[in-house]
Amino acid sequence: MAMPMTRWLIPMLVVTLSHCCAAAGPPSPPSRPMCHRPCDEKVCSVIKCTWEPRPDPKIPINYHLQWEPANSEDGHMTSGNSSDGFIHHFPSHGELRVWVQAWNQHGSVNSQDIVFNTEDIIMPPPPTFSSSYQDHLEVHWGTICDELQLTVGTCEVRYRTEEHQDWVWYEDKLCDTYAVSDPQPGTVYEFQVCCACGSSLKSNWSVIHRIRSAESAPVGEVDVWRDCSIHPSRYDCFLTWKNLSISQARGLILGYEVTVFYNNGTVKVVNVSAVEPSTLSVYDEMMWRLTSSLKDVSSVSVSAYNALGSTDATHLVLPAPGEAGNHQPIDLEMQEENLTVSWNSPAQFSDNLKQYVVQFKDCLSGQGFDWIKVDSNKTTALFKGAFKKHTSYQVSLFAVSNNNEVHRLSTATGYSVQGVPSTVLSFQVFSYTDTEAILFWKPFPCSGQNGRILYYQIGVNSQKVYNISGTPHHGNKTFRLQDLNPGQDYEVWIRAVTAAGPGEISTKTFKTLRQKKFADLIPVFVVIGLLLLMISLALILFCVCQGESKVCPQCIYEKVPDPSNSHIFKQMKHQINEPLSWICNSVHEPHPKISMLEVVETKSRAFEPDGLTRLVMKDECSRTDSQEDLREDPAAEECDRTDRRYGRKEYSKMVDSDEEKVDCWSSSEEEQCTSGYEKHFMPSPLEILAD
Incomplete structure (x- = not known):
């Protein structure tokens, strides 16, 4: 049982002990020291040495800077636990051997040594610039080599411009002066210099000395553009331009001359100062912006000027507001x-x-x-800058x-980092029938998007999900739901999807219409019938109005002229008296026609004893019409009056044949039994018989 465990336990103990032993040994050796004699004004009494330590985070390490004369075994030592070491007592002439010792509780180790002559490691202070000349861009400086009783060694110069921050180096046996060949006009140059004394070390770089070269007239053109609002509803543009580069300005730019050309042909010149604040423009240290709008402006031109001249004018023709592009991808x-x-x-x-x-x-x-x-x-094109996350x-x-x-x-539209979209705007059911519904929503505005909308998802009753393309990204969007059941409740939802994932869901509910039956259409037919009945009644009233104004006048027009327009006046009278006359169209009187006259033989009581007959001229409708006119026209009372010269009425004072009184035919006198027309135009029966 113990044999398998010892097989892997023994190697583990060996590895662990080896690490422990290694960690308990002396520290790693430090780097070789670097030494020099810094000079403070006229004193160079200390040697300063530096090295690269290799500390151990678990065990503290002490460092000792050690030195000794290169030709003697007697040495002096200074110790400490810092990375800096100073040698205060050393021979002013001769060679030294210097090294660094590192030690801890487990042992010590030495770095590689360095041997140098104490005169060769003198490092003088940086030189100081004494003068400079703007016209030919020349600088002068001085050192303390004479105070150190050393000869002036070689110097090194470097320079750069404010526009280009890369240093240009020059080292070719310089002593105390340097001039830039072919400098850029009106450009600020930065200079630094370092020098050595004799064969010693070179000093550190001096402080930066700035000088502007001589000015000249600016060159090139101003970079002009226009800044337009993103929202088409409040589309407006403003003129903007960038500062000239230093190499183009060639001096201090005093201002800009802006010429504005309007659509109506007028021209306006605006002088924008670059050295004094003005309400005409806004400056953000990179570009300028004119505060007045470019509305009704056809083109602009901008030029920059300094004390010695101005640039060529930059001309820009403005496009029409809302001009669409060619959709170049x-x-x-x-x-x-x-x-x-x-x-x-x-x-x-x-x-x-x-x-x-x-x-x-x-x-x-x-x-x-x-x-x-x-x-x-x-x-x-490449832009460099800090672009915000989740911002379009x-x-x-x-x-x-x-x-x-x-x-x-x-x-x-671009995004540095995309996020999930927010809730879809203005989602609603626009219209629906028994089997279809139209969904409506607005796309996200440019300022409300967290990422590029890839597509929209539409779900119905948690059963079907439709993916609708997110392009184009402008204009209202609709989607038609089909194959729905009549009279059923539905719940529909929508959400947008970007590369970061889907957004929040917006939900709406609606109910489709029921299918139409014949019983449902009865109210529709009733309404249509009532409308037709009302239209018929209106037509009847219209015809009645027309009829009342045309029945009798037709008979008059065909037989007797109406020289005094009494028939028209009578129609106006009818229209005034009729309550529904306002709905009747005006009736234009046709061309009057002279009535056909008929000669009738009849007996006259004045000539009956003699057996004579009389001729009576009558109108076919005179009886009927005269009866109507008797009741309406009071002018009929003057039918017995005669003209003083001819014994007849004046034509201008006559009334129409339809305006005669009915009683005229029943009169016993011949003068009273004839119409006004007959009296005026026709001979009397007695005149006919007399002939």
Whole structure:
């Protein structure tokens, strides 16, 4: 029973003891020391040595800096437990051998030694700059080698600009001066210098000395763009531009001249100061933004100026608000530290393409706006910066033609880190029948997305789940549910899904309509019948109104003219007196026709004894019409009046034949038995007989 256990127990004990023994031994040797004699003004009385310790976290280690003359066995030692050591007493001339000893409770170990001449390890203090010249960018400095009674050794210079932080080194037997060849105008240069005294060590680098080179007129163009709002409902744009680079500014930029061209042909010049605060612009240490809107602006131009000149004007033609792109696909690779945008060259701009512009903007806050202009032969743009998690960034690609016109190519949304989406907005059942229902919802706005919506999931009564594509990402969305049961309650839910997973569920309930039966349609038929009855009654009333105004006038129109328009006046009178006359259409009187006259032989009481007959002219409808007019028209009372000159009525004072009194025919006198028309136009029976 003990044999199998001892087989693996003995090797374990051996390994454990070996580790314990190893840990109980002396420490690891430290690195070789590095020594020099730092000089404070005129004194270089101490040797300072440093080394690299190798501490043990379990066992404390002590370090001793040891030295001795290289040609003698007598030495001096200084000990301590720090990584620094100083030698205070040493010969001013001659060689020393120095090493470091490390020891603990289990033993000690020495580092490799170093041998040096005490004069060769002198390290003078850094030089100091004495003067500089801006015109030809020259610097001068001084050392203390003379105070140390040493000759001035070689010096080394390095410099850089504020724009480019990489040092440029120069070491070629320099003593106390250096001049930069062909410096950039108006650029701030930073200089550092270090020197040696004789054959000693070189000093540390001096403090940075800054000097600006001489100015000249700025070159290049201002990088101009426009910052537009993301939301189309309040679409507005503002002019923005970046600072000139130091190499372009070539001096202190005093301001910018902005020329604004409006659609109505007017031009406005705005001078934006770069050295004094102004309400015309906003500056965030990287770019400028004009506070006035670009509404009704067709184009702009911007130039920068300093004390010696100005740049060429940068001209930018603004696109129309809401101009749609050509849907050129773009690919986004976005992390928290950078954003890479790539695309294919559009064929429509191959011969007239100046450059591309790629911009991004934070959809949530509208801040974090930046853009890059890319040469026409490139199809990739790289942004560096800190992009926030779970925040959507709208990335847009534009093409700028050779005449500076801007065309939007495409827009996409990117995320550095995606999150699960929130609840779907405005989810509702828009309409439904007995077997179908239409679902309606709004897509997430750019500022409300935690990630790219891949698709939407729609579930019905926990039985069916539909996956609806999330593209396009704009415009209201609908989905039709089919094959539902009539008159049944349903519960439907929806949620959005991103690469991080599904979001929260939004639920709605509804009930489909029952199937239509014939009994359900009876109220519909009743309503339709009532409507038809009302329409019929209205038509009857309309016809009655028309009929009342046309029955008798038709007879008049066919026989007797109406020179005084009394028939029209009478119709107006009928319309005024009739309670339903407002629904009757106006009746246009046809062209009057002269009535056909008939000569009738009849006996006259005035000529009966002589056996004479008289001719009577009558109208077919005169009796009937005159009876009606007698009751209505008081003008009939004047039918007996005659003209003073001719014994007849004036035509303008006559009434129509249908306006004669019925009693005219019953009168015993001949003058009173004829109509007004006959009296005016026709001879009397006596005149006929006389002829």
